[in-house]
Amino acid sequence: MTPERPEAVQMPLEFIIGCGEPLTRSIALMERACRRMQLPPEVTANLVMPQEIRVFRMPCKTLGKVVNLWGVLALHNNARGPFKGGVRISADVSLWETVELARLMTLKTAVTDTEFGGGKTGIRVDMAEMYRRFGRHPLDPDFEKIISLDAVAYYAQAMREVFASHIYVPAPDLGTGPDEMASIFNETLDPASVTGKPEGTHGWLPGRKEATGYGVAYIARRVMQEMLGRDPAGATAAIQGFGNVGSHTAIYLAQAGVKVVAITDSRGGVYDPDGLDIAALQEHALHTGTVSGFAGPQPFANDQLWGLEVDLLIPAAIGNVITGENARRVRARAVVEGANMPTSVEAIDLLDAQRVVVIPDILANAGGVVASMDEYSRSLSAAKMTRQEVFATVERSLGEAFDECRDRGRVTGECMSEAAVSLAVERVYGAMRRRRMT
Ligand code: NAD
Numbered sequence: 001m002t003p004e005r006p007e008a009v010q011m012p013l014e015f016i017i018g019c020g021e022p023l024t025r026s027i028a029l030m031e032r033a034c035r036r037m038q039l040p041p042e043v044t045a046n047l048v049m050p051q052e053i054r055v056f057r058m059p060c061k062t063l064g065k066v067v068n069l070w071g072v073l074a075l076h077n078n079a080r081g082p083f084k085g086g087v088r089i090s091a092d093v094s095l096w097e098t099v100e101l102a103r104l105m106t107l108k109t110a111v112t113d114t115e116f117g118g119g120k121t122g123i124r125v126d127m128a129e130m131y132r133r134f135g136r137h138p139l140d141p142d143f144e145k146i147i148s149l150d151a152v153a154y155y156a157q158a159m160r161e162v163f164a165s166h167i168y169v170p171a172p173d174l175g176t177g178p179d180e181m182a183s184i185f186n187e188t189l190d191p192a193s194v195t196g197k198p199e200g201t202h203g204w205l206p207g208r209k210e211a212t213g214y215g216v217a218y219i220a221r222r223v224m225q226e227m228l229g230r231d232p233a234g235a236t237a238a239i240q241g242f243g244n245v246g247s248h249t250a251i252y253l254a255q256a257g258v259k260v261v262a263i264t265d266s267r268g269g270v271y272d273p274d275g276l277d278i279a280a281l282q283e284h285a286l287h288t289g290t291v292s293g294f295a296g297p298q299p300f301a302n303d304q305l306w307g308l309e310v311d312l313l314i315p316a317a318i319g320n321v322i323t324g325e326n327a328r329r330v331r332a333r334a335v336v337e338g339a340n341m342p343t344s345v346e347a348i349d350l351l352d353a354q355r356v357v358v359i360p361d362i363l364a365n366a367g368g369v370v371a372s373m374d375e376y377s378r379s380l381s382a383a384k385m386t387r388q389e390v391f392a393t394v395e396r397s398l399g400e401a402f403d404e405c406r407d408r409g410r411v412t413g414e415c416m417s418e419a420a421v422s423l424a425v426e427r428v429y430g431a432m433r434r435r436r437m438t
Helices: 012-017 025-036 041-048 095-111 127-133 141-158 160-164 178-188 208-226 244-255 278-288 302-307 345-353 367-381 387-412 416-434
Strands: 052-062 065-077 083-090 118-124 168-172 236-240 259-265 268-271 312-315 334-336 357-359
Touching: 025 041, 025 095, 025 345, 025 416, 041 416, 052 095, 052 141, 065 083, 065 095, 065 127, 065 141, 083 095, 083 141, 095 118, 095 367, 095 416, 118 141, 118 168, 127 141, 141 160, 141 178, 160 168, 160 178, 168 178, 168 367, 208 244, 208 312, 208 334, 208 357, 208 367, 208 387, 236 244, 236 302, 244 259, 244 278, 259 278, 259 302, 268 302, 345 357, 357 416, 367 387, 387 416
Parallel strands: 083 118, 083 168, 236 259, 236 312, 312 334, 334 357
Antiparallel strands: 052 065, 065 118, 259 268
């Protein structure tokens, strides 16, 4: 179901492009915040719409052939600092999806008071089509790596000036990682032009890889102690996703004594009411690529997660998994969003009515971008940082944002998702006004 939109704001960009952006979760929540602030429609449009979109075609030479790849660079807002956001390589990249992800970055950096703006890159690569074109058999990680490295190397060449001038500071996202960030560094030879660089290279940051999951687990602990009145030791959690975010969240929760009773991924799941052995599960997933088939605990389907009676439900895989359809089945006391936009606006409202606390993505999973600011600063100054120092910054930034959102909600009646977006919009609007950008 599409969320309600009482007075749709006219978006000038949509007239220029000639097609309308779908009503996304961040637009719906930003429009609510702007209405509360009684901002005029043209200011709302300036806050919601990106400052710049580049749609490009790159002739990319790879494995002896030229493949033309299309992509989008969405620069949403830089009122508070350089545009910041990941480079995504996927078959279903689209203009509006890239804009939505860039907007999410603006909100995420603002709510945690990290002095970056929001941007995103999407490069459309259909790996199935690549296998056909090059006559290769599917599921060859080395082949896919060559394609993604070449795609990012060409992208870095094409956008060299944007990176070198720190207009937009890229990072890894779906389909890219430290290796691809190294090829951007190779192009600019400037360690501060990109974050998420590989270990041991100029300006890399210990703890960057774990920072998002560390932050999710930290926020989860705060929720248990301060909103659920529950000691983390012995509390229960269920997690969707056991990739970078899900696995590190599980590790740090288990370290705090939380019983992680269920974990699912794209191929299945496992359940143990006494708490899963996370270290053993990690070892299993490393060898098999999935949590499914882990000896001992019971098999478990993704769909069973939503009705599980646990203290915490942590979607840390994909977007839009908790919707108006299944929100009423949720028996958890709190949802902590590890993934980007896993809960629809309709589900946020239903869960709020059911008194289930929802901690939004822009707060809960912001540990990665907070650590990126450490990486950026350290790359500029050449001062080294330890993993403990990085984790301390994550705790401070996320902790302060958590306090501000909770306190704000107590006064305004906003749920945590609304309070976080309102706080972010206020900060971005304030910076835009001071810089006379609106
Ligand atoms: P990842 O690729 O490392 O892991 C993704 C996990 O999700 C895997 O376990 C995969 O099996 C599972 N999964 C995929 N499709 C699924 C499905 N249909 N049902 C159930 N499970 C499924 O990705 P990640 O880096 O852990 O990112 C996860 C989410 O967190 C994404 O939404 C991402 O945008 C968001 N995020 C990541 C970071 C970061 O630093 N990595 C930061 C902020 C937000």
